[in-house]
Amino acid sequence: MTSAGCTGEVRGGILYLTLDTRGSSINVLTPAVALELEQELERGLAAGARAAVLLSAKPGSFVNGVGLLLAASSHAESAAMERARTLQRCYERLAAAPVPTIAAIEGNCYGCGLELALTCDYRLAADTSDTHFYMSEIRDYAFIPLFGGTQRLPPLLGLGAGMRMLLGERATAKAALRMGLVDRLAPQGVRRALPSLLRELRARGWPKREAAVGVQAGSKRGASLVGSTRGASLAGSRRGAREALPRIAALPGPERELARDCLRLARLPGRRGYRLEDGLREELASFWRTVGKPESGRAMSFFFTRQSAKVHGIGSASYERPARLAVELDGGTPALRGLGRLLRVRKLAGVTLRAAGGAARNGRATIGAADRGRAPARIGRAGRAAAKNGAAGSAPFAIAFAQEKVAGLLTCALGALGTSADCAALLPFPGEPVPAIELVPASAERPWRGGTILFQLLEQAGFAPVVTRARGRFVSERLLDAFHGALAGSTAAQARRALLDFGFRLPAALALGLGKRTPRGLVERREPATAWPSRAAARAARDPAGSADLAARAAEAVAAEAIRALDDGALGHASQADLLAHVLFGFPVVHGGLLRFVAAGSGETARAAARVLGRRAS
Amino acid sequence: MPKSLHKKITPQASILADLGMDSLKVVELTVLLEKQLGRPVFLPEWIASVDDPADLTVESLARFLSEKK
Numbered sequence: 281m282t283s284a285g286c287t288g289e290v291r292g293g294i295l296y297l298t299l300d301t302r303g304s305s306i307n308v309l310t311p312a313v314a315l316e317l318e319q320e321l322e323r324g325l326a327a328g329a330r331a332a333v334l335l336s337a338k339p340g341s342f343v344n345g346v347g348l349l350l351a352a353s354s355h356a357e358s359a360a361m362e363r364a365r366t367l368q369r370c371y372e373r374l375a376a377a378p379v380p381t382i383a384a385i386e387g388n389c390y391g392c393g394l395e396l397a398l399t400c401d402y403r404l405a406a407d408t409s410d411t412h413f414y415m416s417e418i419r420d421y422a423f424i425p426l427f428g429g430t431q432r433l434p435p436l437l438g439l440g441a442g443m444r445m446l447l448g449e450r451a452t453a454k455a456a457l458r459m460g461l462v463d464r465l466a467p468q469g470v471r472r473a474l475p476s477l478l479r480e481l482r483a484r485g486w487p488k489r490e491a492a493v494g495v496q497a498g499s500k501r502g503a504s505l506v507g508s509t510r511g512a513s514l515a516g517s518r519r520g521a522r523e524a525l526p527r528i529a530a531l532p533g534p535e536r537e538l539a540r541d542c543l544r545l546a547r548l549p550g551r552r553g554y555r556l557e558d559g560l561r562e563e564l565a566s567f568w569r570t571v572g573k574p575e576s577g578r579a580m581s582f583f584f585t586r587q588s589a590k591v592h593g594i595g596s597a598s599y600e601r602p603a604r605l606a607v608e609l610d611g612g613t614p615a616l617r618g619l620g621r622l623l624r625v626r627k628l629a630g631v632t633l634r635a636a637g638g639a640a641r642n643g644r645a646t647i648g649a650a651d652r653g654r655a656p657a658r659i660g661r662a663g664r665a666a667a668k669n670g671a672a673g674s675a676p677f678a679i680a681f682a683q684e685k686v687a688g689l690l691t692c693a694l695g696a697l698g699t700s701a702d703c704a705a706l707l708p709f710p711g712e713p714v715p716a717i718e719l720v721p722a723s724a725e726r727p728w729r730g731g732t733i734l735f736q737l738l739e740q741a742g743f744a745p746v747v748t749r750a751r752g753r754f755v756s757e758r759l760l761d762a763f764h765g766a767l768a769g770s771t772a773a774q775a776r777r778a779l780l781d782f783g784f785r786l787p788a789a790l791a792l793g794l795g796k797r798t799p800r801g802l803v804e805r806r807e808p809a810t811a812w813p814s815r816a817a818a819r820a821a822r823d824p825a826g827s828a829d830l831a832a833r834a835a836e837a838v839a840a841e842a843i844r845a846l847d848d849g850a851l852g853h854a855s856q857a858d859l860l861a862h863v864l865f866g867f868p869v870v871h872g873g874l875l876r877f878v879a880a881g882s883g884e885t886a887r888a889a890a891r892v893l894g895r896r897a898s
Numbered sequence: 899m900p901k902s903l904h905k906k907i908t909p910q911a912s913i914l915a916d917l918g919m920d921s922l923k924v925v926e927l928t929v930l931l932e933k934q935l936g937r938p939v940f941l942p943e944w945i946a947s948v949d950d951p952a953d954l955t956v957e958s959l960a961r962f963l964s965e966k967k
Contacts, residue, residue, distance in 0.1 A: 304920065304922065308920060584921070584924065584940075587925040588928055591928075597925050597926060893940070894938035894939070894940075
């Protein structure tokens with residue numbers, strides 16, 4: 281019988297548990313997979329394994345989450361509870377394993393996946409950009425984590441750093457090492473680093489890591505494996521204790537209550553007489569309380585919107601990319617140099633970056649000399665075929681970021697529309713942790729399958745790509761203009777406060793630029809800004825309303841412009857409008873999608889929003 | 899599509915338990931439905947409307963879609 285997603289093998293006295301969720305491009309710890317993990321762990325222990333290693337067979341994904349989204353979305357407590365229990369048992373068994381456990385992390389380690397890694401004694405991480413750590417529960421889904429994150433992160437990292445991770449800060453592998461989330465980096469991949477780590481464990485008699493929960497000195501045996509610059513696991517707590525707690529008042533409005541609940545839970549391990557099982561029970565109670573709220577339901581539904589926008593953009597929600605990818609960068613403009621810097625920093629396994637130039641071109645493997653000079657769409661299709669072979673060691677797929685079309689390469693030009701490249705792109709806020717990037721293909725292919733590899737490269741490098749069919753102006757620019765227009769008549773401070781209280785997570789450059797006509801960070805426009813007839817702006821000028829209104833007006837203005845873009849074909853689907861609202865302005869997920877939120881109101885824009893969402897006219 | 903899956907698609911089949919769908923597949927299903935029906939489809943509403951994820955059956959999906967016309 282084929283495995284659902286976890287196989288076990290004992291080699292040289294070590295149990296290797298390999299995660300590979302069947303039928304999915306990312307690893308999801310479904311109840312079936314969790315059951316297998318539990319069984320393989322028991323089998324391995326019974327066979328006398330001295331240590332257990334958790335690995336993933338998917339290079340881009342360690343564990344991206346658990347299969348709870350559907351169950352949790354249905355508000356059926358008993359059914360979701362049953363699934364959660366099966367998963368919980370797996371976490372408990374791993375945490376209670378009598379032998380040292382190692383999470384060998386390569387690829388995304390998100391949410392429950394990070395919590396799974398936390399139940400292990402030691403964490404080893406590859407130093408690639410897709411190996412990063414992120415707690416999605418509170419930030420993306422508005423519920424408290426349920427597999428021990430609130431009880432294990434604070435003692436490990438310190439309360440300040442622990443809270444920051446819990447509230448949704450992303451950590452690269454290097455940052456994870458610095459903060460103590462990970463014990464060791466594996467520069468040449470986790471499989472190469474395992475043997476030496478295992479040798480050390482063997483030399484020390486296979487020690488478990490001393491519990492970092494509560495107060496104790498602990499033996500030095502396990503501790504010395506925990507990085508050379510850090511002593512016992514308690515050192516992390518001491519350092520972290522000096523780190524400031526995130527200011528709850530500085531968080532977007534809808535996140536504050538959750539953050540308070542999270543802080544309460546995070547403080548429990550520091551209390552006298554604390555027991556982990558009590559803390560976990562409290563955490564679980566908070567999970568059920570928060571997952572049942574409408575905010576969480578709406579936030580979870582946004583997951584579907586996000587994926588839907590992707591499918592409408594490139595035809596698939598899959599997370600794969602070819603094993604080898606060559607990226608050529610023309611540093612011709614500051615914007616391109618900036619993008620090159622970002623891609624270099626966020627280095628992905630299997631991706632080689634090189635500067636554009638004659639020598640590089642001759643050296644590079646193309647998808648086939650015969651494809652040079654052909655129409656972009658064909659390059660895309662041929663590229664996909666080549667991509668499939670990429671893993672087999674044939675020519676890597678090649679992409680170029682340049683101002684003009686590079687023959688033979690899928691070329692993306694940062695800047696103005698109307699380029700000779702295969703697609704134009706706009707990167708309005710490059711300084712953000714997950715910068716939005718609007719892609720406008722030249723090809724008429726819908727969805728733009730030819731852009732799949734470019735899209736996935738950007739997504740996995742930590743950008744938020746959105747595909748549009750903008751003509752004349754980028755849709756992002758239109759939306760940003762509408763946003764600014766709606767805020768005319770209020771001060772920057774008023775606007776910032778109003779938007780924050782409502783729940784907007786504005787990009788820093790946008791927040792700073794409020795009140796100025798051209799926000800910092802936007803690529804310089806070639807044509808003069810047109811004065812969009814904005815009802816919202818006119819109303820604002822006439823009536824300096826309260827701050828609660830301000831945020832709603834801004835939302836309405838952006839929605840109105842997005843609807844215009846849907847009607848004129850610049851946007852292909854409502855989900856793309858919602859995604860842009862989220863990645864450009866940080867429109868809060870607890871309100872679901874922007875259009876759905878606006879449609880629930882009254883007035884002309886509300887009716888138009890309902891129309892594009894396919895609702896019956898009210 | 900494998901023949902084995904064909905047989906599994908009955909009105910009572912649960913998309914989670916019987917057809918093994920996950921959230922990403924639900925998204926792909928949405929896109930296909932929209933193409934078939936020629937109008938927007940938002941499945942989270944359907945998901946939230948049932949008492950038990952086991953009730954996310956082919957039949958309940960059909961009912962949801964016809965109600966939304």
